[in-house]
Every structure is written in C-alpha cells, then in structure tokens.
Amino acid sequence: MATKAARPKKLKLAVRGPGKRPIRLIVNGETREVLVESRRTLLDALRKDVGLTGTKKACDEGTCGACTVLLDGKPIYACMALAIECDGKSIETIEGLARDGQLHPIQQTFIEEDALQCGFCTPGQIISVKVLLDSNPRPTLKEVKDALSGNLCRCGAYPKIFTAALRAAELLGQEK
Amino acid sequence: MPKVIKTKTEFEGHVFEEYVVIEGEGLTSWEPQAELKSVGKPTQRIDGPERVTGKAMYTFDVQLPGMLYGKILRSPHPHAKIKKIDTRRAERLPGVRAVLNHKNTARIPFRQSQTLIFDEIVRYVGDEVACVIADDEEICEDALELIEVGYELLPFVIDPEEALQPDAPKVQPSGNLLNEKTELYERGDLQQGFAQADVIVDGTFRTQCALHNCMETHGSVAFWEGDALTVWDSTQHIFGVRAGLAQLLGLTLHKVRVIKKYMGGGFGSKNGLGKYTIIAALGAKMTGRPVKIMLDRHEENLAAGNRPSSVQRLKIGATRDGVLTALELKAIVSAGAFCTWPPSVGGPARQLYACPNLKTEQYTVFTNTGQLSAFRAPGYVEGTFALESLIDELARKLGMNPLELRLKNYTELDQTSGRPYSTKGLREAYERGAKLFGRNLPPQSPSLKGMGSAPPTLGEGVGERFLRGFDMASQIWSGNGFPPAYALAKVNPDGTATVISGTQDIGTGTKTVLAQIAAEELGFPIEKISVEIGDTETGPYAPLSAGSMTVASVGPAVRVAAYEARQQLLDVAAQLLEVPRESLTLSDGLFVSPALKEPVAAKDVLAKLENFMIIGHGARGPIPKTSRSIRLEPNSPT
Numbered sequence: 001m002a003t004k005a006a007r008p009k010k011l012k013l014a015v016r017g018p019g020k021r022p023i024r025l026i027v028n029g030e031t032r033e034v035l036v037e038s039r040r041t042l043l044d045a046l047r048k049d050v051g052l053t054g055t056k057k058a059c060d061e062g063t064c065g066a067c068t069v070l071l072d073g074k075p076i077y078a079c080m081a082l083a084i085e086c087d088g089k090s091i092e093t094i095e096g097l098a099r100d101g102q103l104h105p106i107q108q109t110f111i112e113e114d115a116l117q118c119g120f121c122t123p124g125q126i127i128s129v130k131v132l133l134d135s136n137p138r139p140t141l142k143e144v145k146d147a148l149s150g151n152l153c154r155c156g157a158y159p160k161i162f163t164a165a166l167r168a169a170e171l172l173g174q175e176k
Numbered sequence: 177m178p179k180v181i182k183t184k185t186e187f188e189g190h191v192f193e194e195y196v197v198i199e200g201e202g203l204t205s206w207e208p209q210a211e212l213k214s215v216g217k218p219t220q221r222i223d224g225p226e227r228v229t230g231k232a233m234y235t236f237d238v239q240l241p242g243m244l245y246g247k248i249l250r251s252p253h254p255h256a257k258i259k260k261i262d263t264r265r266a267e268r269l270p271g272v273r274a275v276l277n278h279k280n281t282a283r284i285p286f287r288q289s290q291t292l293i294f295d296e297i298v299r300y301v302g303d304e305v306a307c308v309i310a311d312d313e314e315i316c317e318d319a320l321e322l323i324e325v326g327y328e329l330l331p332f333v334i335d336p337e338e339a340l341q342p343d344a345p346k347v348q349p350s351g352n353l354l355n356e357k358t359e360l361y362e363r364g365d366l367q368q369g370f371a372q373a374d375v376i377v378d379g380t381f382r383t384q385c386a387l388h389n390c391m392e393t394h395g396s397v398a399f400w401e402g403d404a405l406t407v408w409d410s411t412q413h414i415f416g417v418r419a420g421l422a423q424l425l426g427l428t429l430h431k432v433r434v435i436k437k438y439m440g441g442g443f444g445s446k447n448g449l450g451k452y453t454i455i456a457a458l459g460a461k462m463t464g465r466p467v468k469i470m471l472d473r474h475e476e477n478l479a480a481g482n483r484p485s486s487v488q489r490l491k492i493g494a495t496r497d498g499v500l501t502a503l504e505l506k507a508i509v510s511a512g513a514f515c516t517w518p519p520s521v522g523g524p525a526r527q528l529y530a531c532p533n534l535k536t537e538q539y540t541v542f543t544n545t546g547q548l549s550a551f552r553a554p555g556y557v558e559g560t561f562a563l564e565s566l567i568d569e570l571a572r573k574l575g576m577n578p579l580e581l582r583l584k585n586y587t588e589l590d591q592t593s594g595r596p597y598s599t600k601g602l603r604e605a606y607e608r609g610a611k612l613f614g615r616n617l618p619p620q621s622p623s624l625k626g627m628g629s630a631p632p633t634l635g636e637g638v639g640e641r642f643l644r645g646f647d648m649a650s651q652i653w654s655g656n657g658f659p660p661a662y663a664l665a666k667v668n669p670d671g672t673a674t675v676i677s678g679t680q681d682i683g684t685g686t687k688t689v690l691a692q693i694a695a696e697e698l699g700f701p702i703e704k705i706s707v708e709i710g711d712t713e714t715g716p717y718a719p720l721s722a723g724s725m726t727v728a729s730v731g732p733a734v735r736v737a738a739y740e741a742r743q744q745l746l747d748v749a750a751q752l753l754e755v756p757r758e759s760l761t762l763s764d765g766l767f768v769s770p771a772l773k774e775p776v777a778a779k780d781v782l783a784k785l786e787n788f789m790i791i792g793h794g795a796r797g798p799i800p801k802t803s804r805s806i807r808l809e810p811n812s813p814t
Contacts, residue, residue: 058392
C-alpha cells in the first residue's frame with residue numbers, strides 16, 4: 001500500500017521557464033549560434049556562450065556602462081538586453097576594434113594618455129567614445145563628457161579619458 | 177648569505193615589530209639629480225594593450241572546462257539562529273550539484289573565531305547561510321529560492337553608541353567592544369593643556385558608512401588537482417590568501433596556489449581572505465569540478481566591507497595667537513559584526529599638528545551590520561573630517577586666517593615618534609593651493625584675509641541652486657616601504673629579462689614601475705623587460721598591495737635582483753669577450769669597454785651560452801633607524 005509520506009514532494013518547476021533555444025548572434029562580423037534560456041542577458045551570452053569576456057560585468061543592472069556594446073550600430077548596456085531579443089542582430093564588442101593586431105586609434109590614445117587604472121571600465125568607455133566619434137568626428141569637451149555620462153570609472157581616470165577621446169578624434173580626422 | 181634582522185614597521189597607523197630575512201647587496205639610493213634612463217621618465221603602461229583590447233584576464237573572466245557556479249544564500253535578518261535548514265528541494269533541481277551549509281561542511285572558524293564559514297548564528301543582513309553550486313548562475317538563483325530556512329530571531333543592535341550600552345544585545349559573546357578595551361593614546365598633560373588655552377572649541381562630528389564598490393566585485397574561482405588547490409582570486413594579497421586557505425583548510429603551503437593577474441579595483445576591501453573563497457574551495461572539493469563565485473552588486477554592497485560610520489567628540493584648546501595647547505578626541509567606530517583591527521580614526525589628531533598635550537580614545541564597536549574593511553586611508557579620512565572642521569571653527573573664533581593657523585602649528589616631526597619626516601610636502605602644497613586661489617602671497621603672511629570667513633557667494637554661471645564658498649583642509653597619510661619583499665630577475669638567452677615577484681597590480685601600474693626599475697639597474701631598454709606578478713607559485717613573497725607601500729617595498733627588491741643579475745652578466749661577458757671585468761659596462765642592452773672595438777649586444781654574448789639563464793635575487797632592505805617617509809596630499813578647496 002502506497003503511503004503518502006513515502007512519496008517525494010512534487011517539485012515545482014514553474015520558475016524554470018521554457019528552457020533553452022538556439023539564437024544567432026553576429027558578433028564582430030562572425031555569425032555565432034548559441035543555446036540560451038530566454039532570461040539570459042546579452043552580456044552573459046557574450047561572455048559565457050560566445051566566450052568574449054572583454055565586455056565586463058560590473059553592476060548587471062544598467063547603471064555603470066562597463067558592458068556597453070553596439071547593437072546594430074547603436075550603443076546599449078548588454079546587461080539590460082535579453083540575448084533572445086538580439087537574435088539575428090549584429091553586435092560589436094571591444095574585441096572587434098583592433099584589426100590584424102593593429103590597435104584602433106581610440107585604444108592607442110587610451111594607452112598614450114594613460115586613460116585607465118584598473119581597466120575594468122575601459123572596454124565600455126572605449127565603445128562609448130567610438131559611438132560618439134562615429135557620429136560626431138570633432139566633438140567638444142562637453143560633448144565628450146555627455147557621451148561618457150553613462151560610463152562609471154571607479155578609479156577616477158575621467159580627465160584622461162576625455163583627453164584620450166579628443167586626441168582620438170584628431171587622429172581619426174587625420175586618417176581621413 | 178641571508179641575514180636575519182629585526183625591524184619595526186608602521187602600516188596604516190599601527191606599528192609592528194618582526195624578524196625578516198635580507199639577502200643581496202644593500203644599494204644606496206639613487207640621488208635626486210642622478211641621470212636615470214627609465215626611472216622618473218614618463219613611460220606608457222606596459223600592460224596597456226591587453227587592458228584596452230579586452231584581453232586582460234580578470235578573475236571575473238576566468239572560465240575553466242567543466243566549471244560550476246556558486247551563489248550564496250544570505251541572511252535576511254540582522255541577528256538570528258538557524259533552527260532548521262532544508263535543502264532537499266534545491267538539491268533536486270536539475271543542474272544543482274551541491275548545496276553547502278553548516279550541516280554538510282566542517283566547522284571552520286573565521287575572523288579570529290568571531291564567526292564560522294557557515295555559522296548557525298547569523299549576525300548581519302548578508303551573513304552567509306548556504307551556497308548552491310550548479311551548472312549555471314540562473315539555476316543557482318532558482319535553487320536559492322527553494323532552500324527553506326527556519327530562523328529564531330535574536331535581538332540586534334545596529335547603532336554603535338547603543339551597542340556600548342550595558343543592556344545592548346551582544347553581537348559577539350565577549351561583548352561589543354573590540355578586544356574588550358578602548359584604544360588609548362596620550363601624551364603630555366591634557367588638563368594643563370586646556371588650562372593654558374585662551375580659546376577652547378569642541379564639537380561632535382558624525383561620518384557616514386561608505387562603500388568601496390569596486391568595478392570588479394569580490395570573487396574567486398577554485399579548483400583541485402588531486403590534493404592541490406588552485407584559486408584565482410580578485411585580491412590585493414595573494415600570499416595572504418594562500419596562508420589563510422592553507423590554515424583554514426588544513427593544507428600545506430605547497431599545495432595551495434593563488435593567482436591574480438588583473439583586478440578591477442580593491443581600494444582596501446580586497447586586502448584579505450573572504451568567506452566566498454573558502455566556500456568556492458569547499459564547493460570545488462565536494463563536486464570535483466572548478467567552482468566560480470563572484471558576488472553580485474547587491475552582495476558587494478552588503479557583504480564586501482565598508483568604511484564604517486563614526487561619531488567623534490573633539491575638543492581643541494589654543495592660545496590667543498593660535499598655538500595649540502591641547503587636543504582631545506573620543507571616537508566611536510562601528511566595526512560591523514566581525515572585526516580584527518581598529519582603523520586609526522585618531523591618526524590625524526595625533527599627527528597633523530604639533531600639539532604637546534593630547535589624548536585620543538577610540539571605541540571600536542561590534543554591531544549587527546556588515547563588517548568594516550580597509551578603505552583608502554582607513555580611519556584617517558573620518559578623523560580628518562572632524563579635525564579639520566574644528567580647526568576651521570577655531571580659526572573663526574580666533575579671528576585668524578585658517579591657513580595661518582595651520583602654518584603656526586606646522587610640524588616637521590612625527591608627533592607620535594618625535595622623529596623627523598624624511599619628506600613632507602605639505603608646506604609646498606599649502607603655498608601652491610594659496611597661489612591657485614589667486615592669492616599669490618608667502619604662506620607666512622597673515623594677509624590671506626577672508627579665507628574661510630567669507631560668506632558663501634552665488635557661483636558664477638551655475639544657477640541659483642549652487643553656492644560657492646572656499647575653505648581648506650589638509651590630510652596626513654604616510655607612505656612607507658618595508659621588508660619582507662622579494663623579487664627575482666631572470667635574464668633570458670635572447671637578451672630579454674623577466675622580473676618575477678609575488679606582488680600584485682591593483683590598477684596602480686605596478687608592472688610598469690617594476691619594469692622601469694629593473695631596466696634602470698640592469699642596463700636594458702624597458703622594451704626588453706617583462707614582469708610576472710600575481711602568482712604565489714612563481715613569485716617569491718611580496719606583501720599586500722595596500723597602504724601606499726607597494727613600490728617602496730617591492731621596488732627595492734626588484735632593484736637588488738636586477739643589480740645581482742647585472743653583476744653576473746658582467747662576470748660572464750668579461751670572460752666570453754676576453755676583456756677585463758672592471759673595464760666592462762652594460763647600458764641599453766649593450767656591453768661597452770675601451771677594450772672592445774664596438775659595443776656588443778647582450779643577446780650576442782648570451783647566445784654563446786645557449787640556454788644558460790642568469791637569475792638575480794633581491795630583497796627589500798631594512799628601514800634606516802631614523803627615517804620614515806611621509807606623503808601629504810592637499811585637499812583641493814571646493
């Protein structure tokens with residue numbers, strides 16, 4: 001005779017969601033197919049599933065900008081987007097900036113101006129500068145500050161970051 | 177031959193005496209006017225490229241094959257006893273590999289036995305209760321919700337003044353006062369000092385709790401190979417973490433390796449071993465797989481240390497012409513639930529000004545809140561706020577310019593030891609500050625009228641919401657280096673060199689500075705130097721990277737190691753090149769001698785020896801008995 005007490009409690013699986021599904025992310029020009037739960041953020045998908053850890057996880061709640069990436073050319077906080085929302089879309093991360101071992105001018109000026117200390121916010125800062133310079137090749141200092149207002153630097157490298165951004169604008173202007 | 181010496185060192189306001197072993201040559205300091213090629217020259221960060229390309233491997237970025245994740249269940253109560261814990265539902269969730277808690281782990285005392293790694297008593301909101309180890313973080317989060325904990329709520333206290341009351345709930349069994357006594361410092365005759373005073377000011381100053389919020393949260397990745405443990409940790413002290421892990425897990429030192437390559441900030445909060453590191457090691461042991469635990473931002477704010485709040489009662493006496501005669505401070509500092517050392521809130525009062533009669537008394541008090549940790553000049557920032565606020569009040573009461581008052585009590589002697597400072601730049605900082613304010617006057621002049629006493633004016637162009645006033649404050653903080661700290665300089669057969677030390681770069685540019693020092697002493701261009709730090713397995717011991725002491729401790733060790741390597745290089749090269757040893761010098765990677773037709777590259781000499789490798793050993797020498805360096809930074813007036 002089956003007794004009630006001997007039966008294991010029925011497991012509630014309601015919180016587990018619908019499970020994983022495949023999506024396609026075009027990351028720095030390469031198409032990558034990954035299997036993610038619908039609640040996985042783009043940030044975690046990039047870092048864990050695609051294996052690109054240059055995009056940093058610092059606050060994971062849309063306040064610090066360390067995970068800034070370009071989604072179809074527009075800057076977003078990767079921690080605030082679900083990976084499934086980005087299915088089929090194009091994403092540019094810090095790893096996509098240097099080409100053939102050649103640093104991007106923004107990366108170069110960040111080194112030359114020593115626009116970092118611990119470097120954890122740096123990938124996000126650089127992406128935000130790139131967004132600015134792509135649309136506004138000759139920004140003023142105020143425009144640089146506005147463009148970087150969504151990126152926290154806990155070490156306090158801001159003045160050097162602004163200088164690096166302005167110098168990168170000069171370098172890119174000369175290239176054209 | 178190694179020499180054993182006894183040395184006295186000061187760290188963040190605390191004095192220690194210890195035995196250290198010194199090896200290698202005692203080198204004299206470079207003269208300020210010496211013509212140096214690398215040291216003192218603007219140099220780009222040698223690890224800049226990896227940091228700007230996202231390639232630098234922070235602990236948060238470590239992903240190992242088969243790696244599991246850990247998430248910690250934290251107490252929602254400030255003080256409670258865990259009556260029951262049921263993890264069965266969590267354990268049945270697919271993907272969960274283990275749920276660690278006090279029932280299935282060893283009793284491991286932590287923080288001088290003030291807590292256990294998993295304690296049945298939780299003492300603050302955020303205290304560790306259990307840890308889920310699972311295939312991914314989302315599964316961990318689901319499983320945390322399935323753990324059932326029954327708490328018996330206990331009375332709690334969160335205000336340090338209330339915690340000192342006799343009937344206050346006890347946070348620790350021994351009571352709420354750290355070490356069961358106050359930290360007392362006295363000099364001169366306080367009563368007489370106040371009797372001599374024409375003017376006395378006093379006040380109560382409260383400072384708030386402050387959080388570090390490093391961009392990279394605290395965390396570790398742990399894995400076992402047989403009985404050997406390797407831990408990647410976001411830490412300012414790899415050797416401290418190694419010692420702590422070995423002690424708490426009952427391992428020998430040669431079976432524990434701690435690695436930290438890059439770190440996203442520490443600010444003092446990563447000076448020591450955290451519970452999460454031990455838990456990651458236990459979880460990895462239990463599952464047989466690597467385990468990664470990185471705190472999330474919420475946990476970082478709750479459980480990763482803070483600059484504690486303080487209440488300071490301060491009283492200052494001075495003569496009519498502004499000479500300090502007496503100073504008394506009573507400080508109450510919240511320690512949080514666990515604490516092993518008191519921050520020196522009385523440091524600025526004891527050291528910033530010449531004052532013969534002085535008493536500071538500090539109560540470091542346990543409360544049911546998150547624990548304190550070092551935070552950029554621990555204690556001194558809080559102490560400075562009270563001291564400098566009251567010095568300004570004294571200036572107003574005396575009708576004296578605040579800068580003049582500070583200069584009147586300026587001292588070239590460390591008031592706690594009576595010894596002169598080796599360097600002190602505060603007077604220059606005062607002068608420069610006054611100059612930048614458009615009052616280009618000699619600092620002795622009493623004519624900086626209005627400073628501090630002028631009513632705030634509306635700022636220009638900033639709208640009516642803002643007032644612009646100006647005043648001044650100065651902070652004292654010492655930066656010194658001391659043994660033990662060791663380094664190796666390894667010269668490769670191709671004329672490059674690798675500096676190895678068990679120090680760590682916390683974002684301050686340690687690698688670059690050490691490369692500059694090695695390049696200078698070795699006689700190599702800096703491009704030929706690499707620096708390998710942050711690994712207890714490869715580097716000899718170096719101290720924690722804190723207290724503004726890394727360059728002054730590890731730098732000299734690197735210099736001695738490079739010097740020894742250069743001596744060996746010259747010995748070998750003289751024989752290979754068949755020139756007198758005394759005639760040979762090494763500079764820019766080239767051997768030069770009047771006996772040689774032209775300079776010979778180091779790599780061409782070393783190539784003749786195939787894989788011969790030169791290794792120089794270096795140690796940080798003892799501190800001269802009379803000197804101590806000090807660095808002072810002016811707070812820019814706002």
